[in-house]
Amino acid sequence: MNAIAQSEVSRETYLGLGGVEYVLFYFLVAVTLAVFAYGVYRRFSRYTEGDDDPFARVDGLLSRTVNAAKIVITNEKQFNRDLYGGLMHSFILWGFLTLLIATSIIAVEQYGTELLLGLTFWEGDFYLTYQFIVDAMGLLFVVGIGMALYRRYWVQNHRLWGRHTSNEDDIFIWTLFGLGIGGFLLEGFRIYISGMPSHEVVSFVGYGLAMAFDAVGLPTTGAVLEGGALNPDYAAVDQLGFNAETLHWLTWWSHSLLALFFIAWIPHAGKPFHMLSSFANVVTRDEKAGRRLPNVPSDLDATNAESIDDFTWKEILDQDACTKCGRCSSVCPAKASNRPLDPRDVILDLRKYREELEAGGEEKPIIADGGTSVINTETMESCMACMACMDACPVEIEHLQSFTRLNRQMTDQGDVAPSMQDVFQNVMQNGNTFGDSPRNRGDWSEGLEFDVPDAREETVDYLWYVGDFPSYDERNKQVARSLATILKEADVSFGILFDDEKYDGNDIRRVGEELLYVELAGHHVETWEDCEFDKIVCTDPHSYNTFKNEYPEVNFDEFADDPMMPFEYDEQWNEDGEIEVYHWTQAVEELVREGKLELSGTELDYTVTYHDPCHLGRYNDEYEAPRELIRATGCELDEMPRNRDNSFCCGGGGGGLWMDFEEEPKPSEERIREALEDTDNGPGVEKFVVACPMCMTMYEDGRKTGGYEDEIEIVDVAELIVEAIGAEEEANLEVAAD
Template sequence: MTLPLQSQEVTRPTFWQISDVGKAVFYYLAAVAILVLLFGIYERVRRYTRGSEDPFPRLDDLPGRVLSATRSIGSNRPLFDRDLVGGFMHAAVMWGFLTLLMATTILAIDMDGYQLIFGESFFVGDFYLSYSLVVDFMGLVFVVGLGIALWRRYARRMDRLHGKHTSLEDDLFLWTLFLLGVGGYLTEGVRILGQNFPDHESVSFAGWFVADSLAFAGMTPAMAKDFYPVTWWSHAILALVFVAAIPYAKPFHMLSSFANTVAHDEQAGTRLPRVPEDLEPDEIGATDLESFSWKQLLDQDACTKCGRCSSVCPAKASGRPLDPRDVILDLKSYREQVDAGGDTVEIVADGGTSVIDSSTMESCMACMACMDACPVDIEHLTHFTDMNRRLTETGQMDEHVQDAMMNVFQHGNTFGDPERKRPDWTDDLDFEVPDARDQSVEYLWYVGDYPSYDERNQNVAKALATLFERAGIDYGILYEAEQTDGNDVRRVGEEGLYEMLVEDNAAAIQDCEFEHIVTTDPHSYNTFKNEYPEFEACEWDESDVSHYTQVLADLVQRGALSPRGLDGTVTYHDPCHLGRYNGVFEPPRELVESTGVELVEMPRNRSDSFCCGGGGGGLWMDLEEESKPSEERLREALEDTPSETVDRFVVACPMCVTMYEDGRKTGGYEDELEIVDLTELLVEATE
């Protein structure tokens, strides 16, 4: 396209109207800015090295981790979840910024490398025209994205973007980026006007538009030529100040977020770290800043204050004193205060001057909605569990939870009933449930506490046993040798009791001959699948464990169970430990649809499901709430689903059954909705 004789003309001078002294000053300031940047990054990394060793591998298969993080961050996939506009906004800002950064780098390579080596510039001709078109377009994308961000923060005033940690740095970060974007176009427009509109610069459509607008407003080429150094220096100094400030304020998340995603544990939350054996009781849990691992410190720095975790937290929505974002940022603020010479206080305690109050940790339902919503892979639940362990060690656990833990210690179940009564529910069946201790079985069925002792949930156990019988599968249970699985025991901070349960349950299970473990409760499924194999006492691996919905879905597919057509419209609730924790979304839905009922989805479904409120010890607590999570979920089922005729609320978790039966009463939904476990629906459909 461009003739060789023209190629030297199709370019632009980088330091147009800037003197040699000005160039020297710019290079000096650029060097200072880069040195300040590197020193700040060094200080941050040095602080992380003072954190304790993380219990899980974080940098194994580093190339694979970097590639995975690049895909996640580059696609902005986590940001599109639940918020399409927010996802587009961040993608526009991020890719616009990166394009402008690469454009500046290319220019520096040409000026400070290529020209010095080869004596000529590659910043000419077709390359320059392509460069100008791409940079102008992506710069416009950048400015549009920032405009959306400003509108969401200041005009729309989205609640989740404002909180106790919102500060001037948030405003400065956003407005600095916006001024850099707009300032770049202003500088370009003044130059184009000052050079009297060179024909080839029409490819820079945004800059050309600015130049046209300035000319329309009365600015002449001579005026633009005189004014250009002012715009150039203003833009350059603002850019250099931004570069220097990156490690010291909110812009650091551009680096820490990527690093945090690289170091992310794919099983974070589904498995929790063990307490090191060499720790003394006064060293267990979040005792001081030194007790935080380097990854936890990185978590704190990666937080962007976006509030996505806060907006999905069922504890916050119900009025409990927990905001996941505030907990992470409170810890960060305390760390920075101590590093600056401030006084030290307890990390977590019941009242007083601690960083985090015990009531905040008691409010957590361990549902992992915060972690699922976080676009930078902050592992909130690991922080929360460490603080719960500290409360446990100092005797500051909620009294109702203490009672439940004592029941577990004395009787092996949270109800405090004798072990011999665990299999009493089998007495009402017209067939005998096999004892897996006396015969080899294909499926060792771990029944769980609530299906064994709770009157309402005993119907779930009976229904599942009936389905196993109708399918003719080879199964058995542990009878009184079974103890509570310990999933929630661990999440309220009782690590010692949990490890005792692991040893006892693993011994009881491994005394049997079986091929697969199947559980009634998703909580049991999670800990047997993801956590028990971490202990030497356990000899099975995660592939040996299934939830009953997976087994029943397979039986239906094989024709061992043939559900008949039922009438009515139902909605299905994804239990946190089955869905969000372990990604089991489709088998339950296949089972529901196999019965013939119409399945309608609630707006919050699958990984976006809203917790019932029973996890993390919530089932044992009596907390003050503005509205129970179970009541809010039932309201959603009745008012927000596409159908107005939902008559059954289907669940696949005994804890959910308990919480929603309670919410149906306290919320006044007894005459509007029936709570049905999936096993009960299938029994009805296979009669």
């Protein structure tokens, strides 16, 4: 080899680069940074044109940024249910950030400490450590990209492909791959033409490539002198020859131009821009997203989604943060049931329409029946508001906020399904979704061996909100009687509101009927103000969520003077959380723990599985209370593969219980199949346990339509407890299977 070995423990940054090329490179750098800065400015200026977001998004910005950095650096969301994807993204992210920091270190050393202060630190031990870390993390980066290419093109993971898949996705991944491979090739050529100095062995990937070049006898010209300078006798025309110096020169410019292209491209395309927008999205996330929805103003002229300008800046940021990864699509029960909803497509459809408008495209309805709108009404009717999409999203997109905006627009336009219109009418006229008389609301308690107290007439510890289905649905009345018996056995004071109780409003709000929800909320808080109680206990997780997270958010003063509103309450209810709101399993588990309800744990010997209700689990992170109660009855709990935050929705949320879909299979049928086929005990599972009246209704239906009537029984946790304490007769229960 003719090259002269490099003696310093350092290296020449611009090895083999002539003066004109040096100037040209920095001209291109300046242009690239200008294009990048303009693109970022244009992107973020668009957010300022979005509507104001109702929730605080930048309060405690330092704390938000630190927490977001932790989420992003650890890749905790990417590891959720996908070890391969988590490792892949971690390798890419950590490698990319290391290479970015490494480049920044060179810039600081050359144009900061060395140029201004005459000091250099990029040598000796620091240089050796630097080179080792860069090679190690760069290798991880290439491995991560390789894993991504394997999953996308070889395995062809189904969730990575959809109608929004485009050349942009290919350019993004192959550009990163080119940068990673090009960097190592450049390093290998540099080490080889520098005489393979012994200290460069720390650059183990590059050194290994240099050894390979040496093994194949790659020719050199001796063009590089000691110290890294270009030999003046080396004519430019000689660079056209096939030798290491030529390959180094070509690789240097190819790598540099590809890097400059990528930087300039970042803010001008959706896929690469996620590197900035997704972090901003995590910083500005709402910790209660989904479990609480934005309130609507009392101004009747306010619009929801008549145009793209109605969307808030955070909802626009959500659109830009989407990476098309399809995690939301893969967990969506509506999509799994072949309903016309793909959460990813809704977000990306809105983004595409916005970009078309910005490019001079024609306006069209955001949501309507037919093919001329951005989103079809049937698409949004399919949403079950289960929040699985939000839980799975690695960049904290708040799908449900945008979906609710679309649903509210549908309601304003009168585009709601006739079955939902009937539900709205029932609630307006009778205060319940069944359309039954309010006077019959307490009839479920008839037949109990004790009287259920009236919370309007006496002081109680627990104000029990029974809910629509336990009050009017025959199957769920058994659950209500079971819970009443449990509370009686525990010797706690409780009472109900009888005909002053109305529907809680949770699901009609998610369907888009916001003003009716406000009416119901105002009625309840005004009624509660006249009662004496310590805690509110709910049978239904949907009621639990809306009382705990949403009623305290309503500004009742804004509506109190409205003659259409049936309340005069003008305060913020429970703003400081002084009134505790419980799901009944939490309250009863507490009673068991305190010894007020005896469950020895040896009474029942059923093998059961448990379904986590969305509004109790994903919405409010309560997974253990129902399980503790099931175990306390002596049952053997056999978990389904999809449990806790990965639970599969029953199909009843978001108005799904009141709509008719031609779907195959129904979510409830799929879930029962999972219980009987995918659990450890399989067909040995005797009872499918629920803790939600809507789940009870959906699974009783799924048991019949799916042909599982003889294979499994649907029971509520409360019914197990009543059986365990031997109080079935007191509760006047029928056989649950009937």
